[in-house]
Amino acid sequence: MRKNILITGASTGLGEGMAREWAAKGCNLALCARRADKLEALQRELQQAHPGIRVLVRGLDVCDYEQVFEVFRGFREELGSLDRVVVNAGIGSSQPIGRGHFAANRKTAETNFIAAIAQSEAAMEIFREQNSGHLVLMSSVSGVRGFRGPLNVYAATKAAVxxxxxxLQLDTKGKPINVSNILPGYILTDINRDTKNAPFRVDLETGVKALVKAIESEKRRAFVPWWPWTPLSYVIKSLPFGLFARAM
Known part of the structure; x- marks a missing residue:
């Protein structure tokens, strides 16, 4: 069992949901996000509900790359080890290209991909020192193919992740370090609550349970929920360009 788990972007949505699930399973948690006040409230809630676990929290902007390394190392020192790191922090939207929104799209790219590199670097340094660990990178079903308009840059960042x-899976093959690529479909969070076109969306509790189960399987790649996103991902990827353009 992976006992000590670090989650970025843990103050809301999927990160918060995963923290609750793993706390109930008796795991120690290292939680970080920009909203330190929300993290502290979650810390109090989890420690009261599960007094046998440790819940550490630190404020972190994942685009402050030096701070990423400091926070990860600090958590490792306090807990003694990190068994799993979930690279979850991200921005859920972008803007159409060429419409004057470069700053917003750059922020999405930096948060979703460059910051994911920083988190992966920090985690892998620790795992290589320990000679063990599980790195979880949160991609998206939208990462299997390019998407138009507001999803263009977002989908590109998730493909990059x-x-x-x-x-990293190739780098760690045959070593006691596992790397998982998790690709969620639509799970209800504040990020997509107002999204009108969100097919097969599931509620947060259902989605988080499926997410934790997929992560704990430590497969190289997992679509969440498995149905219908696993078969749909192959359909999306294999559709001829003309058909895909009309469908999207």
């Missing part, structure tokens, strides 16, 4: 995960 998926490629990063696969490269």
């Amino acid at each position: 998926a490629s990063l995960a696969e490269g």
Whole structure:
């Protein structure tokens, strides 16, 4: 069992949900996010509900790259080891290219991909020192193919994260370090609550339970929930360009 788990972006949505699930399983948690006040409230809640676990919290902007390394190392020192790191922090939207929104799209790219590299670097340094660990990179079903309009840059960042995960899997093949690429479909969070076109969306509790189960399987790649996103991902990827353009 992976006892000591670090989750970034843990103050809301999927990160918060995963923290609750693993706390109930008796895991020690290292939680970080920009909203330190929300983290502290979650810490109090989890420690009261599960007094046998440790819940450590630290404020962290994952685009402050030096701070990423400091926070990860600090958690490792306090807990003695890190068994699993979930690279979950991210921004859920972008803007159409060429419409004057470069700053917003750059922020999405930096948060979702460059910051994911920093988190992966920090985690892998620790895992290599320990000679053990499980790195979890949160991609998305949208990462299997390019998407138009507001999803263009977002989907590109998630494709990049998926490629990063696969490269790290090649690096760690045969070693006691596992790397998983998790690709969620639509799970209800504040990020997509107002999204009108969110097919097969599931509620947060259902989605988080499926997410934790997929992560704990430590497979190289997992779509969440498995149904219908695993078969749909192959359909999305294999559709001829003209058909895909009309469907999207």
